[in-house]
Amino acid sequence: MGAPLIGARIERKEDYRFLTGAGQYTDDVDLPRQSYAVFVRSPHSHAKIKRISLNKARQAPGFINAFTGEDFAAAKLGGLPCGWLITDVDGQPMKEPPHPCLAQGKVRYVGDQVAIVVAETLDQAHDAAELVDVDYEVLPAVVDGSKARAKGAPQLHDIAPNNTCYVWAIGDKGTCDAAFAKAAHVTKLEFINNRLVPNAIEPRCAIGSYSRADDSYTLYVASQNPHVERLLMTAFVMGLPEHKVRVVAGDVGGGFGSKIYLYGEDVAVTWAAKQINRPVKWTSDRSEAFISDAHGRDHHTVAELAMDKDGHFLGMRVKTTANVGAYLSTFASCVPTILYATLLAGQYKTPVIHCEVTAVFTNTVPVDAYRGAGRPEATYVVERLVETAAREMKIDPAEIRRRNFITSFPYQTPVALLYDVGDYNATMDAAQKLADVAGFASRKKASEAKGKLRGMGYAAYIEACGIAPSAVAGSLGARAGLFEAGEVRVHPTGSVTVFTGSHSHGQGHETTFAQVVADRLGIPFENVDIVHGDTSKVLFGMGTYGSRSIAVGGTAIVKALDKVIAKGKKIAAHLMEAAEADVEFQNGAYTVAGTDKKKMFGEVAFAAYVPHNYPHDKLEPGLNENAFYDPSNFTFPAGT
Amino acid sequence: MAIKVSMKVNGKPATAEVEERTLLVTYIRETLRLTGTHVGCDTAQCGACTISMNGKAVKSCSILAMQAEGADIMTIEGVAKPDGTLHPMQAAFKEHHGLQCGFCTPGMVMNAIDFAKGHPNPSEQEIREALEGNLCRCTGYHNIVKAIGAGARAMAGK
Numbered sequence: 001m002g003a004p005l006i007g008a009r010i011e012r013k014e015d016y017r018f019l020t021g022a023g024q025y026t027d028d029v030d031l032p033r034q035s036y037a038v039f040v041r042s043p044h045s046h047a048k049i050k051r052i053s054l055n056k057a058r059q060a061p062g063f064i065n066a067f068t069g070e071d072f073a074a075a076k077l078g079g080l081p082c083g084w085l086i087t088d089v090d091g092q093p094m095k096e097p098p099h100p101c102l103a104q105g106k107v108r109y110v111g112d113q114v115a116i117v118v119a120e121t122l123d124q125a126h127d128a129a130e131l132v133d134v135d136y137e138v139l140p141a142v143v144d145g146s147k148a149r150a151k152g153a154p155q156l157h158d159i160a161p162n163n164t165c166y167v168w169a170i171g172d173k174g175t176c177d178a179a180f181a182k183a184a185h186v187t188k189l190e191f192i193n194n195r196l197v198p199n200a201i202e203p204r205c206a207i208g209s210y211s212r213a214d215d216s217y218t219l220y221v222a223s224q225n226p227h228v229e230r231l232l233m234t235a236f237v238m239g240l241p242e243h244k245v246r247v248v249a250g251d252v253g254g255g256f257g258s259k260i261y262l263y264g265e266d267v268a269v270t271w272a273a274k275q276i277n278r279p280v281k282w283t284s285d286r287s288e289a290f291i292s293d294a295h296g297r298d299h300h301t302v303a304e305l306a307m308d309k310d311g312h313f314l315g316m317r318v319k320t321t322a323n324v325g326a327y328l329s330t331f332a333s334c335v336p337t338i339l340y341a342t343l344l345a346g347q348y349k350t351p352v353i354h355c356e357v358t359a360v361f362t363n364t365v366p367v368d369a370y371r372g373a374g375r376p377e378a379t380y381v382v383e384r385l386v387e388t389a390a391r392e393m394k395i396d397p398a399e400i401r402r403r404n405f406i407t408s409f410p411y412q413t414p415v416a417l418l419y420d421v422g423d424y425n426a427t428m429d430a431a432q433k434l435a436d437v438a439g440f441a442s443r444k445k446a447s448e449a450k451g452k453l454r455g456m457g458y459a460a461y462i463e464a465c466g467i468a469p470s471a472v473a474g475s476l477g478a479r480a481g482l483f484e485a486g487e488v489r490v491h492p493t494g495s496v497t498v499f500t501g502s503h504s505h506g507q508g509h510e511t512t513f514a515q516v517v518a519d520r521l522g523i524p525f526e527n528v529d530i531v532h533g534d535t536s537k538v539l540f541g542m543g544t545y546g547s548r549s550i551a552v553g554g555t556a557i558v559k560a561l562d563k564v565i566a567k568g569k570k571i572a573a574h575l576m577e578a579a580e581a582d583v584e585f586q587n588g589a590y591t592v593a594g595t596d597k598k599k600m601f602g603e604v605a606f607a608a609y610v611p612h613n614y615p616h617d618k619l620e621p622g623l624n625e626n627a628f629y630d631p632s633n634f635t636f637p638a639g640t
Numbered sequence: 641m642a643i644k645v646s647m648k649v650n651g652k653p654a655t656a657e658v659e660e661r662t663l664l665v666t667y668i669r670e671t672l673r674l675t676g677t678h679v680g681c682d683t684a685q686c687g688a689c690t691i692s693m694n695g696k697a698v699k700s701c702s703i704l705a706m707q708a709e710g711a712d713i714m715t716i717e718g719v720a721k722p723d724g725t726l727h728p729m730q731a732a733f734k735e736h737h738g739l740q741c742g743f744c745t746p747g748m749v750m751n752a753i754d755f756a757k758g759h760p761n762p763s764e765q766e767i768r769e770a771l772e773g774n775l776c777r778c779t780g781y782h783n784i785v786k787a788i789g790a791g792a793r794a795m796a797g798k
Contacts, residue, residue, distance in 0.1 A: 011734050018742025019730040021676015021716035025743065028675035123661065201680045201688065201777040202743040253678075253743030254777050286681040506741030506778045 005515040005525055012511040013530075014504070023251040026205035026222045031279040034207070035064050037269055038125040039282070040115040040132045041291065042107035045363035046141035046154060049105060049114065049134060056131040057117060062124030065276050066117040066132065067268070069104035077101060077271060080262055080327070081236040084334035085477040086166050086359075094166035094359070097157035099327040101237070101264035107136070108156055108326035109363050111291025116268045118280055141363035145323025146300045148360035156326060156361045163361045165324055165333070170341045170415055171354035179315030179352050183306035187389040193377050195298035195323065198370050200505075202253020203289050204263070208270035209279035216244045219270050223249040224259045224503050225543020228480070230535050232262040232330065238271065245270075249533040252505035257369040258293045259505065260545050261330035265292070296370025298323040299336060299377050305350075305385040311393050311400045313348055318355040318381060325366035332368045333359065338476050339374030339464070339546075345413035346382035347424045347460045347638060348404040353414045369545060375463045383459040397458050398428060398437070401640075417464055419636050424460065431458075431640035464634040467546035471630075483630035484548070485540040486556035488517070488564050490623035492609035494602025495527040498560075501541020502553030503532050509549060516554055520561045521601055522588025539626055551635050559627035567623060568604045574615040575599050575607055647711045649674070650718030658705050664698075665689045667705035668715055676716040676746045680775070687774030690747035691715050697754035699773070716746035719753070729753050732791030733784075740778035748774050752788045753795070760796030762789055 017023050054066050080099040087093060098104075103112050115132055119125035140154040147153060148163040156163055180186060200222075207220040217240070223229045226247040233247075234240040252259060269280040284292060300321045306314040322336030341355040386404075390397035405424040412418050432438075440456055447454040467473070470481040487499040498517055502509055514528040521528075531537055544553070565585050572590035573580040576597045584591050590599045607614060608623040642657040649672060656671050668674050668691065677700060680686035689701040692714040719727045726734065729752050739745040748771075755762070755770040762770070767788045768781070776784060 012737070014742065015734045015739060016726070018739055018745050019716075019726060019733055019749065020720050020724075021674065021746050023676070023742050025675075025678070027679070028669075030670075030673070123659065199777065200741075201686060201775060202678070202741070203680065251742065253680075254741045256777070283679075286683065286686075508740065 005519045008515065010511065010515065010525070012508050013514060014508060014510045025202055025251045025253055026207065026220050026249070027283045029207055029220050029250070031207060031209055034279040034281050035118050035120060035276065036122040036125040037116050037118050037272065037280050037282040038122070038129040039113045039265060040117060040129050040134065041288070042103065042110060042112040042114055044107060044136055044138050045110050045143060046139040046156070047107050047136035048139060049103060049107060050137055051135040052115060053133040054115070056133060057128045060119070060124065060128035060131055062120035063128045064118045064120065064278070065272070066115055066128070067102070067272060067275070068115045069100055069102040072100060072102050072271070073104055075271065076239070077267065078237045078239070080264060080330070081232055082328040082333055083232070083330050083479050084338070085479060086168050086333045086337055087477065088166045089169050094333055095157070095160035095164065096328060097159050097361070101267045109365050111365055112326065113264055113268070113292070116272055118272055118276060143362050143364050145298060145321050145360050145362055148323070148362050149358070154363070156363065160361055165328065165359040165361060167356065167358045168337050169354065169356040172352065173354045176315045176317055176352045176354035180304070180306040180317065183314055184309040185307045185389070185393055186304055187307070187385055187392055188302070188304045189384055189388060191299070191301045191303065191381060191384065193297045193299040193301065193380055195364070195367065196296050196370065197290050198256040198258035198293055198296055199289065200254035200256055200258055203284040203286060204259065204265070204293060205283040206266045206269045207279055207281040208273035210274040210277065212277065216246070217270055217273070218246045218248065219266060220248045220250070221266055222252050222259055223247065224252065224255040224505055224545055225541065226503065226533055226535050227501060227538070227541040228543050229262055229266065233267055233270065237262070237267050246534070246536045248535070249503060252503070255505040256371050257296065257373060257545060260543070261294055261368055263292070291365055294329045294368035295325065295365050296367060297377060298367050301381055303381050303385055305389050307389060307393065311389065311395045311403055313350040313404050315352040316344060316350050316385070318344060318353070320355070320357045322357055322359045323362050323364065323367060324359050325364045326361060327366050329366040329368035332366060334477065335369050335374040336377070339369070340378050342415045342417050343375045343378035343462065343464060344382060344415055345417070346379065347401070347406060347422070347462050348386070349406050349411070350404070351414060355415070372463065373546065379459065379461040383461070387457055398432060401458065401460055402428065418633060420633055422462070422636060422638050424638060424640070427638065428460065428640045458640060460638070460640040462636055462638040463547065465547035465637055466551035466631055466635040467548050469631050469633060480542070481630070482542055483628050484542055484553040484556045485538070485626065485628050486553065486560045487539050487626045488557065488560040488624070490564055490605045490608070492606055494523060494605040496521065496523065497529050497531060498557055499531045499538045500553050500557060501532070501538055501543065502549040503541070503544040505544070507544065507549060512550060513554060513557060516557060517561060520558060521565070522586070523601055547635070547637070552629060552631055555631070556627050556629035559629050560625045563625035563627060564623060567619070567625070568601065570615065570619055571604050571607050572599045575604070575613065643706055645705050645709055647708050647713055649713045650715060660704070660706060662705045663701055664703050664705045664708050665700035668700060674715050674717050678743055678746060680743065685775060686744065686747070687751060688744050688747040690750040690774065692750055692754060697751045716750060719749065727753070728794035729756065729788070729791035732794055733787040736783050736787035736790055738779065738784045738787030744774060744776045748776065748784060752791060756788070756792035756795045759792055761798060762792050764789065
């Protein structure tokens with residue numbers, strides 16, 4: 001074997017198909033006898049549904065059927081679940097209002113889906129949907145999170161007084177207030193971290209199908225985590241056993257968080273497919289994506305940093321209002337809490353931190369995890385505070401950071417995380433060198449001579465990634481495990497198919513995971529293929545988000561590879577008539593220490609599948625191993 | 641009302657009956673089942689649906705199928721050689737990691753090929769301006785710009 005493949009510059013396995021138009025995104029899938037769905041959506045941010053009339057729509061050419069929230073209620077379909085329970089400061093569980101797949105009685109945001117209309121062609125479905133007559137009684141609305149708890153604000157959900165989902169806090173307020181009381185300087189800022197629309201370039205798409213032959217469903221869907229989608233849909237919404245539902249998420253054109261969640265449309269096409277006994281396809285258009293894909297961010301924050309006279313941080317106080325939209329999306333509750341407040345230490349040894357987060361419902365599209373999910377929001381708060389503090393105290397902004405950097409690891413932050421390793425001075429040095437900070441003054445002068453302005457600012461970030469140790473996540477309210485699964489299937493002639501529960505929607509797992517596998521087994525890169533995105537092929541998976549693919553999914557594969565290598569060692573020992581303890585594996589070959597005996601990985605694989613000379617008394621034939629990996633900590637990527 | 645449309649697609653004649661309101665992209669994707677041409681928006685902004693019509697890059701979501709009557713159409717499926725060898729522009733995208741999720745890629749390549757015909761040795765500025773009508777959500781464009789420069793030079797035999 002030559003140089004290691006891990007880290008090598010290599011052309012991607014997936015690129016040929018993407019470059020020749022041979023990718024298979026969900027909208028590229030067409031099923032025999034397929035019908036087309038269009039969703040009727042609310043044009044109002046808040047309204048009572050007085051009546052829905054489908055009479056005119058039923059007369060439209062090509063109309064097949066239409067369903068409303070009443071049909072879903074009659075079929076006893078559950079609402080969309082939230083996967084993370086946050087406990088309020090008073091010990092009560094967060095308020096979880098019903099989140100129906102199709103609106104029942106009331107619409108709560110522009111885009112809230114009211115009915116699904118199914119027709120022979122997409123154009124006919126659009127035409128029929130336009131004929132659905134919904135009689136609304138428009139209600140006053142609140143869209144600004146900071147006004148949701150104001151007196152007299154319109155109320156969204158009966159079970160959530162004052163539009164409040166929860167008030168949650170972390171840190172010891174008393175100690176924090178005491179730190180502020182002895183501060184030489186306090187920097188205080190108010191921030192709006194604006195709401196945004198994720199906008200993956202591939203709009204969401206879902207095709208439901210049902211087979212009476214074996215009473216099973218298949219859902220093709222643009223998803224970042226097909227097994228999670230199946231688990232949520234079967235166990236919590238449709239009440240189906242998982243083995244009757246297959247979820248396929250083939251090529252996916254970017255996710256950015258927005259394709260993690262179980263959406264009402266996914267359930268609706270799957271359920272409707274059984275009702276009409278035909279596949280039902282829905283493809284979001286771009287305008288629809290703006291009002292139906294889960295949004296990101298939307299925080300309103302007041303934050304304070306207390307310092308001594310030399311700019312050493314003494315404490316931080318943060319109060320955030322997080323606008324979660326009209327309903328709780330799949331992971332909405334943990335983003336502005338567990339994934340946000342725990343990162344407020346940043347790279348600094350701030351001894352005490354207190355953060356209070358109020359999550360509120362408003363008449364807006366639900367908000368959930370988006371790119372970094374809570375952690376960039378925390379970085380924004382911390383770094384704006386630090387940069388402003390440096391300027392107010394006339395300390396060099398790099399110097400104030402260096403004075404406060406954590407330098408000893410492992411480091412227990414006051415906000416629950418245990419940083420394993422880091423070298424923040426090194427990344428600061430590298431950033432200053434790259435940015436040529438030393439030459440900034442002369443560049444600024446040159447700019448000023450031309451009548452222009454030039455500025456410089458620092459941001460030092462840290463993330464908690466690789467989500468997550470299941471036990472830690474569970475103790476914090478997660479309603480799912482967060483391990484990953486992998487399977488290594490060695491074929492008789494020594495090539496390998498690897499099945500991973502991670503999902504690639506642009507990350508390039510087919511290449512990076514194959515690099516890991518080829519290196520570990522010492523076999524050619526070309527002899528490895530990676531399979532993901534299909535619950536009927538992959539044993540299980542928690543999917544891709546939170547920078548977890550290689551850290552968690554990759555490690556599951558490595559664990560399975562190690563089992564393969566270990567079993568291969570037993571086979572090789574038998575073939576070479578050596579003690580297992582004397583057999584070594586390196587560069588794709590099993591050897592016996594101190595001898596010239598050697599069996600290549602392919603030969604051992606062949607012996608496992610053609611087991612004529614084989615230790616049958618000790619070992620099963622075949623070479624196929626699974627592994628599940630649950631990380632012991634987050635990873636903590638950081639930089640300046 | 642159905643109407644008959646005939647055109648050449650990737651070197652072969654194609655004839656079908658479509659509704660008058662059928663967009664060219666719908667005809668290509670749904671009728672011809674050439675699904676490499678993608679739809680990323682409904683406002684002609686994203687460029688994922690870019691194809692070549694009579695040698696010019698065109699957003700196929702913005703014209704009707706009947707407007708392409710008699711035209712010579714090439715989609716991403718027709719760009720590589722018949723034996724599967726990549727076109728120099730496709731090869732440059734692969735070499736320079738000019739794609740991630742791949743969804744915008746066919747439109748990028750179709751636009752880049754048209755652009756390169758008139759710009760055998762383009763500057764970075766020229767490439768960035770030529771990409772105005774193609775959106776990529778993953779890459780930040782940096783490697784797409786590199787790929788198009790290299791692809792253009794390869795097409796010109798440089």
